[in-house]
Amino acid sequence: MANGTVNTLRRELLLASRRRGELANPLLFFVMMAALVPLGISPQSTVLAELAPGMIWVMALLATLLSLEPLFAEDYRDGSLDQLLLAADGMAFAVLGKMLAHWLVTGLPLTLVAPLLATLLALPAAGWLPLLASLLVGTLALSFIGAMGAALTVSLQRSGVLLTLIVMPLYVPVIIFGSATVQRAIEGFSWLAPLALLATLAVAAIALCPLVVVGALRLTASE
Amino acid sequence: MPDLPPFSVQEFPALHSPLLALNDVSCERGNRRLFCQLSVQLMAGQALQINGGNGAGKTSLLRIAAGLLAPAAGAVCYLGEPLADNSYNHRSQLLFLGHQAAVKGSLTALENLRYPVDGRHRFSTEAIFQALAAVGLAGFEDLPCRTFSAGQRRRVALALLILSDARLWLLDEPFTAIDRTGVELIERLMAAHLQRGGAIMLTSHQPVALPGLLALELSGGDSHG
Numbered sequence: 312m313a314n315g316t317v318n319t320l321r322r323e324l325l326l327a328s329r330r331r332g333e334l335a336n337p338l339l340f341f342v343m344m345a346a347l348v349p350l351g352i353s354p355q356s357t358v359l360a361e362l363a364p365g366m367i368w369v370m371a372l373l374a375t376l377l378s379l380e381p382l383f384a385e386d387y388r389d390g391s392l393d394q395l396l397l398a399a400d401g402m403a404f405a406v407l408g409k410m411l412a413h414w415l416v417t418g419l420p421l422t423l424v425a426p427l428l429a430t431l432l433a434l435p436a437a438g439w440l441p442l443l444a445s446l447l448v449g450t451l452a453l454s455f456i457g458a459m460g461a462a463l464t465v466s467l468q469r470s471g472v473l474l475t476l477i478v479m480p481l482y483v484p485v486i487i488f489g490s491a492t493v494q495r496a497i498e499g500f501s502w503l504a505p506l507a508l509l510a511t512l513a514v515a516a517i518a519l520c521p522l523v524v525v526g527a528l529r530l531t532a533s534e
Numbered sequence: 535m536p537d538l539p540p541f542s543v544q545e546f547p548a549l550h551s552p553l554l555a556l557n558d559v560s561c562e563r564g565n566r567r568l569f570c571q572l573s574v575q576l577m578a579g580q581a582l583q584i585n586g587g588n589g590a591g592k593t594s595l596l597r598i599a600a601g602l603l604a605p606a607a608g609a610v611c612y613l614g615e616p617l618a619d620n621s622y623n624h625r626s627q628l629l630f631l632g633h634q635a636a637v638k639g640s641l642t643a644l645e646n647l648r649y650p651v652d653g654r655h656r657f658s659t660e661a662i663f664q665a666l667a668a669v670g671l672a673g674f675e676d677l678p679c680r681t682f683s684a685g686q687r688r689r690v691a692l693a694l695l696i697l698s699d700a701r702l703w704l705l706d707e708p709f710t711a712i713d714r715t716g717v718e719l720i721e722r723l724m725a726a727h728l729q730r731g732g733a734i735m736l737t738s739h740q741p742v743a744l745p746g747l748l749a750l751e752l753s754g755g756d757s758h759g
Contacts, residue, residue, distance in 0.1 A: 318656070322641075322649035329640035329678075390634025393602055394650070399626035533603045 315400050319408030327416045333381075334416050337374035341421055344370045345428040356433035363432035364442070364493035368486050370428070371421050371446060375453040376478065378417045380471055382409070382461040383528065392465075396532050403521045406528070410458045410521065418450025434493075441496035445506055448513045449489040455516035456481045462527035466534060485512055538726060539664040543699045546731035549578045551614040553702055553733045554599060559608035561594050568594055569752055571608070578701075581724060581734040581744055586752030592737040593633065595752065596704050599735055600630045612702075629700035633707045635691040639680030643671055643690045646679060647697065657697050665693040669719065684711040692716075695723050703727060705736040 386392040398405040425446050429439055460478035464470035488509040496502040552575040561568045568591030584592045597603040601617050610617045612624040637646050647662045666675055669689040688711050709717050721743050724734055
């Protein structure tokens with residue numbers, strides 16, 4: 312049964328390696344926004360440090376949002392979605408592979424460039440590790456929840472707005488606990504509690520979202 | 535004509551019940567009734583061509599048989615059991631080729647077949663090369679499919695007919711964009727598939743040269759439908 316996940320994962324990563332330019336978009340957005348904040352607000356490091364945790368998390372969220380629309384759209388257009396639905400060992404495993412691949416090419420790179428943003432926004436040293444840890448876990452939740460929105464809107468022509476409306480409320484807890492993890496660390500408190508809550512969200516998203524995605528895609532196929 | 539490469543399954547076990555049965559199936563699309571109380575049985579070794587004008591519901595019928603579309607009424611049975619109880623067997627013995635080829639332009643022909651989306655198969659490179667050569671794509675294995683013509687793309691998907699171990703083939707317009715030698719090739723593949731105990735349901739607007747081919751006429755899609 313893991314066969315479906317591994318096969319889809321490898322296929323998706325191969326596809327991703329053929330369109331690196333497209334994949335760089337969210338990442339560029341992430342870095343450029345961070346570069347604009349000091350220009351737009353204030354270059355003073357005390358002000359920036361205050362804003363940094365929330366700012367980085369908001370930008371990670373927006374960058375993920377940018378990458379969601381094409382997740383199932385191409386498969387829908389070229390007929391691959393039907394094949395995905397006919398995966399013998401249950402479509403959920405194949406979908407899981409797709410969503411993991413999405414995280415590997417968006418969430419993980421966002422996490423890896425976060426130190427650059429932390430520097431640009433003068434994040435205090437105490438916040439660095441919590442920032443990386445919370446992004447690593449939180450982007451998983453962002454990818455999986457986002458895939459749900461992408462699956463629900465796959466057959467629409469311009470799904471962007473609706474996708475955002477569906478996904479945003481579900482992103483709220485992620486961003487609250489994500490930035491709280493960093494904030495608490497900077498203030499000198501233990502940051503494990505918000506991180507654990509974030510991890511709970513991620514685990515729940517990984518467990519449940521593939522099932523919702525399957526249901527949504529099945530509905531689309533039977534339209 | 536070159537010889538066909540061998541199928542991975544030489545002969546399917548004998549069956550006494552119908553492989554696929556549609557019992558009193560009805561289909562409605564957008565408040566329009568395409569067909570009503572349609573019953574079809576497909577035994578091992580049988581092929582059925584669904585005929586009908588545009589919009590008569592040929593593709594819908596095929597999608598119902600594949601389990602992609604739920605019928606408005608009636609039941610689909612695979613090996614005598616309703617799809618809901620038997621979906622694993624059904625899906626693992628099913629090859630569905632829709633009218634879109636499900637071939638990714640940015641992957642090469644080889645890569646497209648190496649990681650099929652359905653996740654069931656893992657074909658060897660050698661087998662894929664053989665199958666691609668058989669569908670007339672020898673020398674095109676490592677080219678990205680976006681450089682292919684429409685017919686060549688379809689041929690990549692058709693290589694699955696050779697590679698797959700599926701018993702039930704559901705083919706939606708398999709001859710679209712395929713040249714004459716390609717049509718002959720598909721007909722030979724289909725004949726060989728029936729010989730080994732497989733079953734085929736296909737839609738096509740052109741006559742298909744296949745011994746013992748059954749036909750089903752869908753008359754829906756017209757004004758009194």
